[in-house]
Amino acid sequence: MNIVIIGAGYVGLVTGACLADVGNRVTCVDHDPAKLDALQRGQVPFYEPDLDAVIVRNVAAERLSFAASLEPAMRHADIAFIAVGTPATEDGSADLSHVLAASAELGRAVERDTVIVVKSTVPVGTCERVQRTIDAELRMRGVPWRATVASNPEFLKEGSAVDDFQRPDRIIVGTDDPQAQRLLAALYAPYNRNRDRLIVTDVRSAEFTKYASNVMLATRISLMNELARLAEKVGVDIEAVRHGTGADPRIGHHFLYAGVGYGGSCLPKDVRALARLAAEHDQSTPLLDSVQAINDAQKRLLSAKIREHLHGRLEGATVALWGLAFKPNTDDIREAPSLVLIDELLRAGATIRAYDPVAAERVRQAVPDARLQLCRNARAACEGADVLAVVTEWREFKSPDFRWLAQTLAQRAVFDGRNLYDPQYVEDCGLRYYGIGRGR
Numbered sequence: 001m002n003i004v005i006i007g008a009g010y011v012g013l014v015t016g017a018c019l020a021d022v023g024n025r026v027t028c029v030d031h032d033p034a035k036l037d038a039l040q041r042g043q044v045p046f047y048e049p050d051l052d053a054v055i056v057r058n059v060a061a062e063r064l065s066f067a068a069s070l071e072p073a074m075r076h077a078d079i080a081f082i083a084v085g086t087p088a089t090e091d092g093s094a095d096l097s098h099v100l101a102a103s104a105e106l107g108r109a110v111e112r113d114t115v116i117v118v119k120s121t122v123p124v125g126t127c128e129r130v131q132r133t134i135d136a137e138l139r140m141r142g143v144p145w146r147a148t149v150a151s152n153p154e155f156l157k158e159g160s161a162v163d164d165f166q167r168p169d170r171i172i173v174g175t176d177d178p179q180a181q182r183l184l185a186a187l188y189a190p191y192n193r194n195r196d197r198l199i200v201t202d203v204r205s206a207e208f209t210k211y212a213s214n215v216m217l218a219t220r221i222s223l224m225n226e227l228a229r230l231a232e233k234v235g236v237d238i239e240a241v242r243h244g245t246g247a248d249p250r251i252g253h254h255f256l257y258a259g260v261g262y263g264g265s266c267l268p269k270d271v272r273a274l275a276r277l278a279a280e281h282d283q284s285t286p287l288l289d290s291v292q293a294i295n296d297a298q299k300r301l302l303s304a305k306i307r308e309h310l311h312g313r314l315e316g317a318t319v320a321l322w323g324l325a326f327k328p329n330t331d332d333i334r335e336a337p338s339l340v341l342i343d344e345l346l347r348a349g350a351t352i353r354a355y356d357p358v359a360a361e362r363v364r365q366a367v368p369d370a371r372l373q374l375c376r377n378a379r380a381a382c383e384g385a386d387v388l389a390v391v392t393e394w395r396e397f398k399s400p401d402f403r404w405l406a407q408t409l410a411q412r413a414v415f416d417g418r419n420l421y422d423p424q425y426v427e428d429c430g431l432r433y434y435g436i437g438r439g440r
């Protein structure tokens with residue numbers, strides 16, 4: 001098929017590259033010329049495992065190309081995806097200006113019957129606005145083409161996006177139009193060999209499902225974090241509780257990890273946006289409000305523990321920090337728990353020696369403070385430090401040399417924000433261990 005993707009951001013690029021990889025001809029359209037130049041040379045503007053290889057081989061095979069305008073790709077397009085950002089506005093609601101601008105542009109560029117697919121995360125009712133916007137343009141042009149708008153929310157996880165796209169656990173398509181249904185079923189057939197992945201619903205339910213999924217995930221994390229706080233107080237190890245509760249198939253083991261709070265570009269934004277949508281409909285959201293409040297508090301937990309260990313004397317202390325990205329395998333630092341920890345430590349007068357395999361440069365730009373020293377590797381970050389805080393569970397942090405750490409860290413303590421380590425083993429090596437909910 002001929003596919004046009006508007007927005008060469010995270011979702012657009014992964015979608016475009018993967019669809020090209022199964023034989024489609026894909027044009028990714030973006031207004032940023034520097035980005036387009038870099039992509040044409042195979043340079044991806046963010047870190048995502050495997051994505052650059054998929055882009056390079058599909059550009060070489062002339063299945064994937066990049067363009068600054070919708071013309072002429074729309075002349076042949078069977079499907080056009082809207083995959084532009086929907087950042088949060090001041091009040092937490094989703095900013096739809098990019099989506100609506102893309103819709104108007106599409107209305108001006110459609111040259112045949114085309115299915116328009118909204119992949120951006122958008123509040124209920126947006127696809128209908130997109131449809132109205134495009135229809136108005138088509139009417140103004142006096143052309144006979146039909147543009148059918150469908151919702152197809154994206155469930156990619158950063159760090160495993162290519163794999164998630166190629167092996168989806170579900171593909172949600174929201175449309176009442178049988179032709180659009182058939183076209184999208186055909187598009188996704190390579191990822192739906194057993195015909196058990198595609199879920200077709202009405203447009204509004206598809207839009208809502210995206211928020212419901214992310215909000216459910218966020219709620220699960222905040223609940224585990226709340227239980228972890230209590231576990232600590234009553235001498236219980238939340239890790240044992242995680243194993244036990246996760247064994248119930250109704251609960252399951254995934255996404256049950258207590259930690260330093262959820263971050264990233266989606267969960268925090270989507271919880272806020274859904275709460276905002278509810279407010280617009282005069283509905284209160286006590287659960288969502290608590291999910292957010294717990295998460296905000298959780299991001300501050302590690303600095304409180306460090307302060308306590310140092311008897312309140314953070315001024316002049318040096319903290320080694322492992323992990324800056326909001327999760328492993330990405331350089332994304334949006335709403336990352338590390339940023340809250342850094343802010344609190346710097347404000348309290350501490351120095352930070354930080355290391356992250358890929359996200360350091362982004363943090364350097366976000367926090368231009370000389371007391372935040374970026375180190376070349378994990379060991380270097382610990383040299384001259386009083387204590388170590390682990391905030392992102394990169395693989396290389398999973399099995400450190402604790403005896404070396406005990407000799408190196410002046411105040412001999414490890415703050416394990418992801419519950420990676422066995423507390424007893426760490427203490428046997430001569431360090432104080434602090435985790436999240438590791439009461440014993």
Ligand code: UGA
Nearest residue numbers: 154155156157158255256257259261262263264266326327
């Ligand atoms: C999330 C969803 O998981 C995807 O399904 C969705 O498509 C995506 O948002 C989106 O809306 O685009 P992502 O933001 O990439 O994906 O990251 P997650 O893997 O969900 O992690 C979010 C945060 O939760 C991270 O900070 C992570 O450390 C934290 N987390 C995750 C926990 O604290 N505990 C867990 O058990 C799992």
